[in-house]
Amino acid sequence: MVKLNKIYTRTGDDGTTGLARGARRLKSDLRVAAYGTVDETNAQIGMARLHTSDLADLDQALARIQNDLFDLGADLATPGEDDDAAPEALRVSAAQVERLEREIDALNADLQPLTSFVLPGGTPAAAALHVGRTVCRRAERLVVALADDPAERVNPAALAYLNRLSDFLFVAARHVNDCGARDILWTPGGNR
Numbered sequence: 001m002v003k004l005n006k007i008y009t010r011t012g013d014d015g016t017t018g019l020a021r022g023a024r025r026l027k028s029d030l031r032v033a034a035y036g037t038v039d040e041t042n043a044q045i046g047m048a049r050l051h052t053s054d055l056a057d058l059d060q061a062l063a064r065i066q067n068d069l070f071d072l073g074a075d076l077a078t079p080g081e082d083d084d085a086a087p088e089a090l091r092v093s094a095a096q097v098e099r100l101e102r103e104i105d106a107l108n109a110d111l112q113p114l115t116s117f118v119l120p121g122g123t124p125a126a127a128a129l130h131v132g133r134t135v136c137r138r139a140e141r142l143v144v145a146l147a148d149d150p151a152e153r154v155n156p157a158a159l160a161y162l163n164r165l166s167d168f169l170f171v172a173a174r175h176v177n178d179c180g181a182r183d184i185l186w187t188p189g190g191n192r
Contacts, residue, residue, distance in 0.1 A: 020078040020089075030146050035076035037139035041165075042069040044132040051125035051176070058172060061103050065165065068096050072158055076143070080153030092158045100164040107168075107175045116185040118170075122177035129176065133169035136162060 045062055052059045074090040120130035140162040147154035174180045 020074060023079075030142065030149065031076060031079070031152065034139065034142040034146050035073045037135065037142055038069055038073045038076065038162075041132060041136045041139050042066050042073075044128070044135050045069070045169075048125060048128035048132055051123070051128055055125075055176065058107075058175065061168075062172075065100075065168070068092070068161065071096070072161060075155050075158050076146075080155060091155050092161045094157050094160075097157055097160045097164050100161065100168050104164070104168050104171050107171045111171070111174050111180045114180075114185075116187070118174065119184040119186055120173075121184045122173070122182040125176040126173040126182070129169050129173035133166050133173065136166040136169060140166060 045066055049059055049062050049066075052062060071090055072092050075092050078089045120134075121127050140159070143154060143159050143162060146152050147159060174183055177183050
């Protein structure tokens with residue numbers, strides 16, 4: 001599967017990078033930007049986990065999500081047009097999306113309904129999860145743009161996963177904010 005003997009290869013010195021099956025793309029390519037932003041989301045979740053280690057269930061869910069995000073990166077790095085020729089391509093599945101939905105429902109069960117939008121902050125864990133949510137939304141926008149390109153194919157479950165993940169990160173941020181008690185709510189026009 002993955003074997004890294006040497007970290008630098010010099011093959012990217014010309015501004016290109018290799019996709020999973022070897023095709024070269026510019027590092028500024030939309031597909032590369034999409035899976036790069038998925039990687040950025042993963043890194044931000046890693047930062048959030050520095051604040052969730054005492055919350056075993058949430059920390060385990062975040063660890064699973066980090067692994068899923070590597071699956072998602074591999075999915076995006078393997079353009080769909082090759083699926084018939086090589087069906088072994090790693091793809092995000094509907095089951096991964098459904099697991100996120102169950103975890104959102106479980107976290108959301110103890111939260112009070114919102115009466116306003118939530119400003120990022122509260123606890124350090126919540127603030128970090130909110131940053132992860134916003135990076136995830138950026139990844140989602142890039143994947144939407146990629147899917148909109150007629151020359152590109154994107155696994156619909158990959159897009160659904162990102163959409164659900166940003167919801168999960170929002171609910172998780174409220175959960176670590178003492179089930180919403182430490183949420184900072186937006187006051188529309190409050191500073192006029």
